[in-house]
Amino acid sequence: MKSTFSKYVDMKRENISYGWSKAKRMKICYLFLLPYALLFCTFFILPILTSIYYSFTYYNILEPAKFIGFQNYVNLFLQDEVFLTAVKNTLVIAVITGPIGYILSFLFAWFINELPKWLRTLAVVVFYAPSIAGNAFYIFSIIFRGDAYGYLNSILLQFGLIDAPILWLTDPNYMLKVIIIVILWMSMGTGFLSFVAGLQGVDRSMYEAGYVDGIRNRWQELYYITLPSMKPMLLFGAVMSITSAFNVCDVPRALAGYPSTDYAARTIVTHLFDYGFSRFEMGYASAIATTLFLLMILCNKAIQSMLRRIGT
Amino acid sequence: MSENKQNANVPQPKLRGDMLHEQLVRLGEIEEPKPPVNRKRIAIIWLIVLVIVGGLLVAAQWRIGLIDGYVLQEIDPATQMPDGGFGPYYRLARILLIAFAGIFSIVSVIRLIAPKRRRPNRSIGGDIGIYLGMAVIALAMVFPLVFSIASSLKPLDELFRFPPKIFPQHVTFDNFADLFVTLSQSFVPFSRYLVNTVFITFVGTFGHLVIASMAAFVLAKYDFPGGKTFFSIVVTALMFSGYVTGIPNYVIMSKLHMIDTYWAIILPAFAAPIGLFLMKQFMEGLPTALIEAAHLDGAGEFRIFWSIVMPNVKPAWLTLIIFSVQNLWNTNASTVIYSEAKKTLVYALQQIQAGGIARTGQAAAVTVIVMLVPIMIFILSQSQILETMASSGLKD
Numbered sequence: 001m002k003s004t005f006s007k008y009v010d011m012k013r014e015n016i017s018y019g020w021s022k023a024k025r026m027k028i029c030y031l032f033l034l035p036y037a038l039l040f041c042t043f044f045i046l047p048i049l050t051s052i053y054y055s056f057t058y059y060n061i062l063e064p065a066k067f068i069g070f071q072n073y074v075n076l077f078l079q080d081e082v083f084l085t086a087v088k089n090t091l092v093i094a095v096i097t098g099p100i101g102y103i104l105s106f107l108f109a110w111f112i113n114e115l116p117k118w119l120r121t122l123a124v125v126v127f128y129a130p131s132i133a134g135n136a137f138y139i140f141s142i143i144f145r146g147d148a149y150g151y152l153n154s155i156l157l158q159f160g161l162i163d164a165p166i167l168w169l170t171d172p173n174y175m176l177k178v179i180i181i182v183i184l185w186m187s188m189g190t191g192f193l194s195f196v197a198g199l200q201g202v203d204r205s206m207y208e209a210g211y212v213d214g215i216r217n218r219w220q221e222l223y224y225i226t227l228p229s230m231k232p233m234l235l236f237g238a239v240m241s242i243t244s245a246f247n248v249c250d251v252p253r254a255l256a257g258y259p260s261t262d263y264a265a266r267t268i269v270t271h272l273f274d275y276g277f278s279r280f281e282m283g284y285a286s287a288i289a290t291t292l293f294l295l296m297i298l299c300n301k302a303i304q305s306m307l308r309r310i311g312t
Numbered sequence: 313m314s315e316n317k318q319n320a321n322v323p324q325p326k327l328r329g330d331m332l333h334e335q336l337v338r339l340g341e342i343e344e345p346k347p348p349v350n351r352k353r354i355a356i357i358w359l360i361v362l363v364i365v366g367g368l369l370v371a372a373q374w375r376i377g378l379i380d381g382y383v384l385q386e387i388d389p390a391t392q393m394p395d396g397g398f399g400p401y402y403r404l405a406r407i408l409l410i411a412f413a414g415i416f417s418i419v420s421v422i423r424l425i426a427p428k429r430r431r432p433n434r435s436i437g438g439d440i441g442i443y444l445g446m447a448v449i450a451l452a453m454v455f456p457l458v459f460s461i462a463s464s465l466k467p468l469d470e471l472f473r474f475p476p477k478i479f480p481q482h483v484t485f486d487n488f489a490d491l492f493v494t495l496s497q498s499f500v501p502f503s504r505y506l507v508n509t510v511f512i513t514f515v516g517t518f519g520h521l522v523i524a525s526m527a528a529f530v531l532a533k534y535d536f537p538g539g540k541t542f543f544s545i546v547v548t549a550l551m552f553s554g555y556v557t558g559i560p561n562y563v564i565m566s567k568l569h570m571i572d573t574y575w576a577i578i579l580p581a582f583a584a585p586i587g588l589f590l591m592k593q594f595m596e597g598l599p600t601a602l603i604e605a606a607h608l609d610g611a612g613e614f615r616i617f618w619s620i621v622m623p624n625v626k627p628a629w630l631t632l633i634i635f636s637v638q639n640l641w642n643t644n645a646s647t648v649i650y651s652e653a654k655k656t657l658v659y660a661l662q663q664i665q666a667g668g669i670a671r672t673g674q675a676a677a678v679t680v681i682v683m684l685v686p687i688m689i690f691i692l693s694q695s696q697i698l699e700t701m702a703s704s705g706l707k708d
Binding site: 023029030032033035040045048051061108117121125127137196201217229242272276277286289296 | 446450454455456457524529530542546548551552553557563580582583585589628634683690691
């Protein structure tokens with residue numbers, strides 16, 4: 001027992017000294033990393049750590065933060081019913097829009113990749129347009145307007161499918177569905193562009209080799225050749241779609257109102273926004289942010305282990 | 313005779329694969345692939361069919377409308393449509409003709425634009441289905457873009473019309489003219505805002521590109537202690553909600569005396585995690601042999617990074633430029649910049665937009681102008697991406 005332990009310690013020590021000598025040999029690597037690491041720690045790590053600290057305090061921005069331990073988290077999970085609604089809504093939105101948006105953006109990038117040059121540029125611009133146009137989703141408030149003048153209602157009325165206009169954005173039965181549709185419409189974002197760029201780098205000769213090896217249709221080619229060579233971009237896209245699927249905030253606020261009827265369109269981030277910037281309870285808002293952070297890390301771990309199996 | 317011609321259209325497999333393939337066919341392991349089709353000839357045939365079908369359709373319309381027009385035309389009581397001798401099948405025939413013409417024209421267009429050197433493993437039916445579906449979705453995607461451009465060309469009375477019409481009835485450039493009048497009256501000259509934003513966008517994007525790519529290069533291509541941990545911290549940091557970090561960020565910037573300077577926008581943009589993540593993922597695909605060869609030739613690290621690695625990941629950094637420009641161009645930065653002379657273009661334009669109902673037309677023009685630059689950068693870099701990959705044949 002003791003010998004194994006001392007062996008372990010020896011091994012560790014050896015590892016550390018090996019690591020140290022390696023680090024000394026690779027000095028140039030640290031030099032390359034240094035500017036980024038410095039800025040990153042100052043403007044990203046430090047604020048995040050501070051926010052996590054704030055989540056254990058009562059902090060209303062005006063007075064200095066008071067440490068209150070886990071009180072914020074206790075309130076969040078045991079007393080705040082709206083938060084639980086928000087978690088439920090966020091999960092529904094994320095589970096539907098995350099995977100569908102991810103798969104759609106890959107498929108479209110893949111289809112576009114085979115078009116001739118000028119058409120490909122045009123197609124990428126068209127599909128990426130919702131992300132460039134910024135707040136273009138406001139147009140959906142006209143489409144889904146609750147009275148007979150809304151585009152959708154007027155079409156449905158004309159075809160006699162409904163008798164009276166539907167309150168798409170104020171009826172809790174429809175709100176979440178409308179929001180999911182709008183978010184899917186906006187899902188060709190960062191991930192989509194990186195897929196388009198990544199597909200350009202897939203080795204052409206691999207396709208020909210695959211053809212000779214008996215791959216007979218586009219789907220086999222996708223699974224055995226394209227996806228495995230796209231793994232790094234797929235990982236990138238996955239992280240991007242997780243962040244956007246969980247950080248839904250602007251769309252429900254703009255379309256369903258803030259606060260929405262019966263909190264039916266409240267997401268974790270709108271809840272955070274409410275506490276942080278309407279009630280100025282920064283400590284509580286930080287606790288919400290930290291909870292969301294943990295949720296997303298879990299989700300990311302699960303997806304990464306899934307992506308590792310592709311094409312094997 | 314035709315065999316040579318057909319073979320010109322298939323990608324020539326590598327020699328070894330070719331021999332293996334023949335052997336496998338002989339042994340009955342795999343089927344001989346069908347001879348490929350001559351696309352140009354088929355496209356011409358489609359076009360001829362289209363012309364014939366279209367001609368028939370027109371002829372039918374002409375016969376119904378003109379020849380039978382006033383003399384023989386009878387109104388079919390059931391449909392209230394002229395029954396031009398086709399009997400009750402008139403409507404059905406017409407719908408079918410239109411459908412055929414539509415499909416023929418789409419197919420022939422696809423045929424004509426399809427790449428000359430066709431990839432293997434693509435069925436024609438699949439192509440048609442996919443591109444038709446994509447065309448429909450593309451209409452939905454481009455709608456808001458079209459709507460906002462159309463809105464900026466509408467006169468005021470049409471802007472206030474409800475329900476809004478999508479296209480302007482009377483196209484006018486008054487909104488843009490009004491906007492320039494308003495801008496020329498602001499007490500900080502408009503060009504100042506423009507210079508501020510261009511400076512921030514340019515410096516921020518360039519610095520981000522260099523700094524993030526340098527870090528990504530060593531993280532992707534060298535195994536050194538702490539590298540993996542650092543990278544996973546960067547990826548994790550992407551997931552923290554930006555709303556709550558605003559306050560600590562402000563405090564840090566004020567400690568560094570950066571409030572009310574351009575650096576408050578530029579320096580955080582340098583270190584955006586998304587750029588590092590993107591570059592690292594792309595650089596991973598680069599063959600390590602390439603870097604080793606450069607080492608043997610005596611190139612220094614920076615030289616390798618700048619003249620070997622970077623040119624080979626051009627699609628990646630062009631994508632990064634798109635993200636960064638889009639992000640910085642749209643910064644309003646009202647929380648960290650207070651002096652009017654240092655404010656950004658988007659901020660100034662938003663002030664005009666906030667001017668109330670009288671500025672509705674100008675607001676529509678502002679939306680279009682703000683969108684224009686990112687779209688232009690986007691189109692430029694997209695065409696660049698396509699060009700690079702056509703010329704670089706480097707892979708291992």
